[in-house]
Amino acid sequence: MEPELFxxxxxxxxxxxxxxxxxxxxxxxGIVPHNLTFVVGITQHTSQDLLNILKKSDFRIxxxxxxxxxxxxxxxxxxxxxxxxxDEKTGIIIFYTNYRKVEDIPIxxxxxxxxxxxxxxxxxxxxxxxxxxxxxSDYPDLRITNFNANYTPNPKKQSRIRPSYExxxxxxxxxxxxxxxxxxxxYGVSPTMIxxxxxxxxxxxxxxxxxxxxxxxxxxxIQILFDIMEKAIRxxxxxxxxxxxxxxxxxxxxxxxxxxxxxxxxxxxxxLKNKLSYSEIGKFESGFSQIGTIINSYxxxxxxxxxxxxITDNGEEFRVKANENLIKVFPREEYHFNTFMRFYxxxxxxxxxxxxxxxxxx
Amino acid sequence: MISIGYSWIxxxxxxxxxxxxxxxxxxxxxxxxxxxxxSTDNVFSTQLETDDSHDRLLDICVSAFTPGSYCCDNLGxxxxxxxxxxxxxxxxxxxxxxxxxxxxxxxxxxxxSISSGEVTDGYKQIQEIISKKPYLEQQIGNEINTIDFVFxxxxxxxxxxxxxxxxxEKSKKIDSDKDPVFLLWQVEMxxxxxxxxxxxxxxxxxxxxxxxxxxxxxxxxxxxKGMQIPELEYIPRLxxxxxxxxxxxxxxxxxxxxxxxxxxxxxxxxxxxxxxEIKKTITEKRVYDxxxxxxxxxxxxxxxVGKNLADHxxxxxxxxxxxxxxxxxxxxxxxxxxxxxxILNNYxxxxxxxxxxxxxxxxxxxxxxxxxxxxxxx
Numbered sequence: 074m075e076p077e078l079f080x081x082x083x084x085x086x087x088x089x090x091x092x093x094x095x096x097x098x099x100x101x102x103g104i105v106p107h108n109l110t111f112v113v114g115i116t117q118h119t120s121q122d123l124l125n126i127l128k129k130s131d132f133r134i135x136x137x138x139x140x141x142x143x144x145x146x147x148x149x150x151x152x153x154x155x156x157x158x159x160d161e162k163t164g165i166i167i168f169y170t171n172y173r174k175v176e177d178i179p180i181x182x183x184x185x186x187x188x189x190x191x192x193x194x195x196x197x198x199x200x201x202x203x204x205x206x207x208x209x210s211d212y213p214d215l216r217i218t219n220f221n222a223n224y225t226p227n228p229k230k231q232s233r234i235r236p237s238y239e240x241x242x243x244x245x246x247x248x249x250x251x252x253x254x255x256x257x258x259x260y261g262v263s264p265t266m267i268x269x270x271x272x273x274x275x276x277x278x279x280x281x282x283x284x285x286x287x288x289x290x291x292x293x294x295i296q297i298l299f300d301i302m303e304k305a306i307r308x309x310x311x312x313x314x315x316x317x318x319x320x321x322x323x324x325x326x327x328x329x330x331x332x333x334x335x336x337x338x339x340x341x342x343x344x345l346k347n348k349l350s351y352s353e354i355g356k357f358e359s360g361f362s363q364i365g366t367i368i369n370s371y372x373x374x375x376x377x378x379x380x381x382x383x384i385t386d387n388g389e390e391f392r393v394k395a396n397e398n399l400i401k402v403f404p405r406e407e408y409h410f411n412t413f414m415r416f417y418x419x420x421x422x423x424x425x426x427x428x429x430x431x432x433x434x435x
Numbered sequence: 436m437i438s439i440g441y442s443w444i445x446x447x448x449x450x451x452x453x454x455x456x457x458x459x460x461x462x463x464x465x466x467x468x469x470x471x472x473x474s475t476d477n478v479f480s481t482q483l484e485t486d487d488s489h490d491r492l493l494d495i496c497v498s499a500f501t502p503g504s505y506c507c508d509n510l511g512x513x514x515x516x517x518x519x520x521x522x523x524x525x526x527x528x529x530x531x532x533x534x535x536x537x538x539x540x541x542x543x544x545x546x547x548s549i550s551s552g553e554v555t556d557g558y559k560q561i562q563e564i565i566s567k568k569p570y571l572e573q574q575i576g577n578e579i580n581t582i583d584f585v586f587x588x589x590x591x592x593x594x595x596x597x598x599x600x601x602x603x604e605k606s607k608k609i610d611s612d613k614d615p616v617f618l619l620w621q622v623e624m625x626x627x628x629x630x631x632x633x634x635x636x637x638x639x640x641x642x643x644x645x646x647x648x649x650x651x652x653x654x655x656x657x658x659x660k661g662m663q664i665p666e667l668e669y670i671p672r673l674x675x676x677x678x679x680x681x682x683x684x685x686x687x688x689x690x691x692x693x694x695x696x697x698x699x700x701x702x703x704x705x706x707x708x709x710x711x712e713i714k715k716t717i718t719e720k721r722v723y724d725x726x727x728x729x730x731x732x733x734x735x736x737x738x739x740v741g742k743n744l745a746d747h748x749x750x751x752x753x754x755x756x757x758x759x760x761x762x763x764x765x766x767x768x769x770x771x772x773x774x775x776x777x778i779l780n781n782y783x784x785x786x787x788x789x790x791x792x793x794x795x796x797x798x799x800x801x802x803x804x805x806x807x808x809x810x811x812x813x
Contacts, residue, residue, distance in 0.1 A: 321670075323729065323730065324501070324502040324503070325502070326502060326507070326513045326514070326515050327535065328515065328533060328535050328575050328576045328577035329535060329576055329577045329578070330576030330577065331575060331576030331577070331735070333515050333516065333733070333735060334729050334733075335501050335502060335514060335515075335669065335733055336669065336670055336671055336729070336730050336733070337501050337502060337503060337667050337668065337669060337670070338667070338668060338670045339503075339666055339667050339668075340666070340668070362776060366688065366774075366775045366776045366779065367776075368684055368685055368688045368779070369487070369681055369684055369685065371487040371488070371490075371491055373488065373491075373624065375624075375625065376625050376626065377625070378491070378624045378625055380491050380494075382672070382685070384688050384689070384692050384775070386692075386695070386696075387696065388692050388693060388696050392670050394668075396625055396626050397625075397626065398626060399626075401668075403668065403670050405670070405730075406730060
């Protein structure tokens with residue numbers, strides 16, 4: 074069936090929350106084909122810049138409903154319609170669409186991924202875990218019917234079975250809740266996507282890349298999905314703070330007759346839960362190609378002193394300094410939010426799922 | 436820094452073509468592990484390790500005196516340049532810190548390894564600074580009335596440093612009452628990075644306690660307690676004396692990356708081969724701009740220091756077959772690979788092999804000269 078965007082009334086929404094309330098009160102699954110998905114991202118742009126960038130990326134603003142914009146995308150091969158909000162205070166952007174996950178939604182995710190100043194919301198493994206656990210405790214008869222989970226060899230969080238193998242599980246089955254727990258136990262995996270059914274008829278999907286889908290449920294039950302989304306958003310707002318905390322400047326120093334400019338940077342800080350050791354540096358660097366190229370690096374044992382200069386395909390540069398407890402990311406002249414988040418995601422996925430940002434002292 | 440003068444190489448070639456003895460010497464030396472590219476402890480790798488280690492120590496040391504630090508913002512002691520006198524080709528101190536209001540200069544020399552030779556050189560550097568003080572004052576735009584000289588090492592090396600200082604001061608009959616002497620700073624590199632003045636250490640040549648202290652009591656007090664490295668850090672891309680291999684890697688990465696982005700942005704209809712050629716072509720001007728940029732290297736005479744470094748990079752790269760001259764002012768990066776990391780891997784391989792070959796030849800040549808002190812025609 075051809076996808077179609079659900080219709081809303083002519084209301085001027087003042088903020089995204091008002092729109093969410095509206096959806097809780099009015100949204101009824103099944104009125105249009107396909108499910109409603111929220112694609113959530115976080116951006117550094119102002120609303121005006123963001124609208125300009127959307128336009129440049131072949132999106133059209135069809136209609137304004139206050140802060141809610143109805144947008145469309147149309148090329149020879151692809152098309153999509155969606156509602157869109159941007160909360161300028163938190164930087165959270167949300168696309169609300171009934172278009173298809175596989176065929177259409179990548180238009181949105183690619184848009185976010187390709188924008189230097191934006192990033193798809195990233196639900197860290199501990200957050201996915203928390204969301205899953207609180208759902209289970211709130212709804213004891215809930216079932217996970219489908220999930221993806223993966224494991225990356227990590228000396229700190231070892232799988233009980235063949236710990237040196239990287240692995241991904243995809244599972245369908247009414248006993249998904251139990252199965253997920255079992256393989257978490259034995260194979261060290263963390264969920265990256267879960268389909269949850271809450272009897273009698275609510276079904277939702279949560280993906281760690283900031284995708285939330287409402288399949289079925291009575292009017293009002295979409296509230297569950299908004300609550301989960303809120304939780305994930307609260308965790309992610311710190312990403313922006315951490316990024317904004319970092320800076321690069323040429324600062325002047327004066328003598329009697331001259332002035333010299335000194336390159337100084339303030340880092341974003343990633344606090345490690347699991348200590349990083351000297352012996353892990355090789356592995357740390359080997360996966361780096363997904364972020365950029367290491368120009369120079371230096372490591373010293375005793376506990377750990379590490380220093381590396383990185384350049385990305387976009388010409389962005391940063392210096393990484395680390396000791397066993399802390400990674401500091403120092404920006405250089407060109408440095409954007411997306412690169413910074415990709416680096417953080419790399420650390421979380423490959424080294425320390427508990428790694429967190431700190432905004433340090435001011 | 437590894438500095439390779441190439442003037443001897445023509446003599447080597449001439450001699451080597453007619454004298455088997457030199458060839459034999461070369462063969463003999465090339466068997467040694469220190470000249471073997473496959474060995475982990477060849478002179479290339481060990482020198483690079485030492486130089487990198489030195490630069491990282493210096494980063495921390497300077498960071499304690501850059502704008503935003505307590506020492507600079509509150510006490511007035513600010514880092515103003517790396518490697519004063521470098522523009523004259525003089526290998527001197529690593530950093531100059533100045534308190535403008537009191538005309539108080541601190542010259543800092545960081546050491547990642549310590550030998551009596553290094554300490555002796557340090558005392559020669561002091562003389563150099565004293566003799567060139569008027570010139571330096573003009574360069575930095577500030578008079579200098581008070582000077583401290585400092586050796587800065589990792590905390591684990593401070594005892595060793597103290598011993599070497601004592602030995603050298605004894606042998607040179609240095610009188611700490613009259614002669615300028617070195618103070619000691621130690622840096623803790625790991626978790627809690629700190630810089631500290633070491634004034635409670637036994638060096639028998641120092642007659643009074645204050646011979647191990649700064650002439651400013653407040654600075655002595657602050658640094659004596661240990662200064663934690665501030666959150667803002669100094670991040671130049673390079674120092675003038677960073678290992679030339681590191682300098683080459685940095686400039687090649689930056690310029691290739693810029694070309695790569697330009698090619699992608701323009702989306703022109705040219706074949707892969709031509710694209711690769713554009714990506715690998717660099718002009719002399721861009722190399723100069725890179726080394727002269729204040730974002731990359733901090734020096735009061737960045738024009739001349741940058742020019743010398745650029746010339747060295749180009750000369751050495753042509754010599755090693757890393758660059759190929761295309762026109763009078765442009766070069767091709769003559770390294771296999773379409774992606775930066777492949778190019779950098781090949782850069783390392785080629786640089787290391789050429790460097791070690793040159794070192795081996797130089798060693799053989801020096802040995803040959805010792806055996807034949809009066810060579811006709813040389």
